[in-house]
Each structure stands twice: as structure tokens, then as C-alpha cells.
Amino acid sequence: MITLYGNDRSRATRNVWMLEELGVEYERNMVDHTKGEAKKDDFLKINPGAKVPALTDGDVVMFESLAINLYLAMTYGKGGLWPDDAAGQAACGQWTMFSATEVEPHTVGALIELIFKPEAVRDEAVAQACLAKLPPVLNVLETTLSDRDYLGGNSFTAADLNVACVVNSLNMIGFDFTPYPKMTAWVKACVARQG
Amino acid sequence: MIKLYGSLVSRATRNLWMLEELGLDYEHVSLDWAKQENRSAAYLAINPAGKVPTLADGDATLSESLGINLYLAQKYGQGGLWPDDDAGRARCVQWSFWAGAELEPLAYGRIREFLFKKEPDRDQTLINDMAEQTGPLLDLMTLALDDNGFLAGDTFTVADLNVACVMEYLDRSGFDISGWPKVETWYKTTYGRSANQKIQDQRAPIAAEMMKRLQG
Structure with a gap:
């Protein structure tokens, strides 16, 4: 049985999305990182790094939310969320890494300063610096989506899920999506699948 | 091709x-x-x-x-570099993302401070903050290496390669990893593999020239 550790205030939500897409059975362990539960011994046995989400699946024990999604797709989504062809698989790996290294540092940086931190210690300048890094990155998505419906081609794959879950987080801070019409339509179509 | x-x-x-x-x-x-x-x-x-x-x-x-x-x-x-078992493959993906998302921002941050800036321009507060955040990452690696000597199993895989090629930035920026002996041994063995040595030998003269331009 697959167990996903982390509650809905963590990046575990992106793994829930993947698990639901795949239709596999799983259970949740609602470790609450906001109450220090990720630093308790029980959880440290799963991830000594004390971060949620983490996932166990038989003898598989892993962390890193986007990596978990790739693992799940390649294990349970063959021919679907994990395409059969090399080009499609390449797209899944590339776009997931792009999401983790090019997009998320800036989205998370902005979210921390604009909504996650207590108001008294927020730093608007840091948030704006993060947001200023986004246009060239989002333009890569806009350009890519100008001639296709999904990042890897004609169908929804792990590439789309792993980028959309990060880009969509910008809705929490009222980000202006109007310069990116293709990307906006794509994010909406992806997120609508979550139901 | x-x-x-x-x-x-x-x-x-x-x-x-x-x-x-x-x-x-x-x-x-x-x-x-x-x-x-x-x-x-x-x-x-x-x-x-x-x-x-x-x-x-x-x-x-x-x-x-x-x-x-x-x-x-x-x-x-x-x-080989991509293991046959699910657990090994999961760890290959996990460590590759960990390298990109957790280690690289800190390791590359040091490159920016130490190699791309001259001494008076360096941000010592940032350097200290980054060093403080790097320690726990090396602690985590130490635990992972305890089991088997490699990150994803009993043999060298893409997990080791992808972490070592990012850790290179710590090395080049003079970060002392001797306080994490398991990581140090692993890094020397991994980074010193002949396949990488061949590329590093080709790189060395070009990099030396670039550094002269940057620091000159």
C-alpha cells in the first residue's frame, strides 16, 4: 500500500493530484509540519531531512514532491502520464526539472514573503525581486504552448502536472496572468482535472 | 547521432x-x-x-x-546507471531533484560569491547563511550513504553522478566538507571517476582562461 505523508498545507497536494490521476490506492498520513510533527522520530525514520511530503510504497521510501510524482508516473502511469516514447519521457524529465529549478524558487520566494510569513516580518522587496525573475521563465512556457496543447505534445502527462501545480500557486497571490494567454488556458485546463 | x-x-x-x-x-x-x-x-x-x-x-x-x-x-x-528495481529508481529521481532544488541554489550561490565577485564585493552574511543551510544537507547525505556507500543502492548510479556534479560547486568555492567524512570519501570516489576526469582535463585550460578574465 502506498502511504503519502504530509497534510494539505504542504506540497503533498501535488502528490494527491498525481495519485488521483493514476487511480491507485493510497492512504494518507497527515503529518502536520506546522506543528513540528515532521521533526518527530516516527517521521524522521521516513525522511531524516524532516520535510514533507514523503512517500512509501513497498520498499520504496522517498522525498522531494516533484520526484515522487515522476516516480509514481513512471511506475503506475506507463502509456499515460508517463508516455511510451523516448521524446515524451524526455519532456517529462525536462519540464519537471524546469519546474523545480527555474519556476518554483521564484514562486515560493514570493509566496513566503506575501502570504506565508506573519505580516510583521514580510519583505515586499524580496517578493518583488522573486516576481521579477518570472517573466522570462513563463515566456518559455508561453512559447512552448503556442503550437501544442500540452508541454509534451498532444496529451496530458506528468510534465504538465508537475509544472501546472507550481505555476498555479501564483493564483494565491493574485498574480497577473494576462501577458501569458496560452499558458493561462493550459493551467486552467490542467487544474480543472483536479476536480 | x-x-x-x-x-x-x-x-x-x-x-x-x-x-x-x-x-x-x-x-x-x-x-x-x-x-x-x-x-x-x-x-x-x-x-x-x-x-x-x-x-x-x-x-x-x-x-x-x-x-x-x-x-x-x-x-x-x-x-547500470539506471537501476532495475523500483526502490533504486525512486532514489535516482529523488536525489536528482534534491541536487537541483536543495543543493544547487546553495552551491551555485557560493560560486557567484567566490568566483564571480572580487573579495570586497562579497556578501559575508549571505555566505554565512548559505554555509549554515548546507550543513543539514550534508548530514542528510551522510545518513543516506551510511547504508551502502552510494546514494541509490550498492552501485554507482545517476543519483551519485547528479549529486556529485552539483557538489562540484562546493568544492570549487572552497567549502570544507571534511566534517562530513562519508560525504568526502564518496565525493572523491565519484567525482574522480575516469569518465569525469576525461572531461575535467579538457575543461581545465578553458576554465583557467575564463577565471583570468573574471578575476583580472
Whole structure:
């Protein structure tokens, strides 16, 4: 049985999305990182790094939310969320890494300063610096989506899920999506699948 | 024929190392960013962001250095750099993302401070903060290496390659990892593999010239 550790205030939500897409059975362990539960011994046995989400699946024990999604797709989504062809698989790996290294540092940086931190210690300048890094990155998505419906081609794959879950987080801070019409339509179509 | 775009003083070295490990035939297309060769129309058609490296392999064209290595391992390293078992594969993906998302921001941050800036311009507060955040990452690696000496199992895999090629930045910026002896031993063995040595030997004179320009 697959167990996903982390509650809905963590990046575990992106793994829930993947698990639901795949239709596999799983259970949740609602470790609450906001109450220090990720630093308790029980959880440290799963991830000594004390971060949620983490996932166990038989003898598989892993962390890193986007990596978990790739693992799940390649294990349970063959021919679907994990395409059969090399080009499609390449797209899944590339776009997931792009999401983790090019997009998320800036989205998370902005979210921390604009909504996650207590108001008294927020730093608007840091948030704006993060947001200023986004246009060239989002333009890569806009350009890519100008001639296709999904990042890897004609169908929804792990590439789309792993980028959309990060880009969509910008809705929490009222980000202006109007310069990116293709990307906006794509994010909406992806997120609508979550139901 | 596989083509890899990007010079020896770029993240392309990570992929050249992987290609050498796999013993694949490939063509290395070095792009000189000082001459803006990464902004040519021909290259932008392959990578619209103008970033290096990019790999072209038949129908597959992809960027993101660590993603390229995962792709190459999956396609050409089955049972070797890409393990046969689910647990091993999960760890390969996990550590590759950990390298990109957790380690690289800190390690590359040091490169920016120590190699790209002259001493009076360095941000000592940032350097100290980054050092403080790096410790727990090396603690975590120590625990992972305790089990078996490699990150994803009993043998060298793409997990080790992808973490070591990022840890290179700690090394080059003079971060002392001797307080984490398991990590230090692992790094020396991994980074010193002959496939990487071959690429580093090619890189050395070009890098020395670049450093002269940056620090001169």
C-alpha cells in the first residue's frame, strides 16, 4: 500500500493530484509540519531531512514532491502520464526539472514573503525581486504552448502536472496572468482535472 | 547521432560526464556565450530560452542538465546507471531533484560569491547563511550513504553522478566538507571517476582562461 505523508498545507497536494490521476490506492498520513510533527522520530525514520511530503510504497521510501510524482508516473502511469516514447519521457524529465529549478524558487520566494510569513516580518522587496525573475521563465512556457496543447505534445502527462501545480500557486497571490494567454488556458485546463 | 550543445565551462560538463560513463557516441557542439552563440537563430530554434546545455537525440530534444542525465540513464543505462528495481529508481529521481532544488541554489550561490565577485564585493552574511543551510544537507547525505556507500543502492548510479556534479560547486568555492567524512570519501570516489576526469582535463585550460578574465 502506498502511504503519502504530509497534510494539505504542504506540497503533498501535488502528490494527491498525481495519485488521483493514476487511480491507485493510497492512504494518507497527515503529518502536520506546522506543528513540528515532521521533526518527530516516527517521521524522521521516513525522511531524516524532516520535510514533507514523503512517500512509501513497498520498499520504496522517498522525498522531494516533484520526484515522487515522476516516480509514481513512471511506475503506475506507463502509456499515460508517463508516455511510451523516448521524446515524451524526455519532456517529462525536462519540464519537471524546469519546474523545480527555474519556476518554483521564484514562486515560493514570493509566496513566503506575501502570504506565508506573519505580516510583521514580510519583505515586499524580496517578493518583488522573486516576481521579477518570472517573466522570462513563463515566456518559455508561453512559447512552448503556442503550437501544442500540452508541454509534451498532444496529451496530458506528468510534465504538465508537475509544472501546472507550481505555476498555479501564483493564483494565491493574485498574480497577473494576462501577458501569458496560452499558458493561462493550459493551467486552467490542467487544474480543472483536479476536480 | 546524439548531439550535446554547451561549452566546457557550462553545465554541459555534467552531461558530457554521463555520456562518457555510458560509452555513447556523441557530437559535442560547444557554444561560446561570450560570442552569444547561444542566441543564434539556429540555437534558439532548439532551445527558445537560449540556455545550455541542450541534448538532441532522435525525436527527443531536451534541456535542464540534471533532467538530461536522467533521460540518458533511463534510455541507455538500464541495469547500470539506471537501476532495475523500483526502490533504486525512486532514489535516482529523488536525489536528482534534491541536487537541483536543495543543493544547487546553495552551491551555485557560493560560486557567484567566490568566483564571480572580487573579495570586497562579497556578501559575508549571505555566505554565512548559505554555509549554515548546507550543513543539514550534508548530514542528510551522510545518513543516506551510511547504508551502502552510494546514494541509490550498492552501485554507482545517476543519483551519485547528479549529486556529485552539483557538489562540484562546493568544492570549487572552497567549502570544507571534511566534517562530513562519508560525504568526502564518496565525493572523491565519484567525482574522480575516469569518465569525469576525461572531461575535467579538457575543461581545465578553458576554465583557467575564463577565471583570468573574471578575476583580472
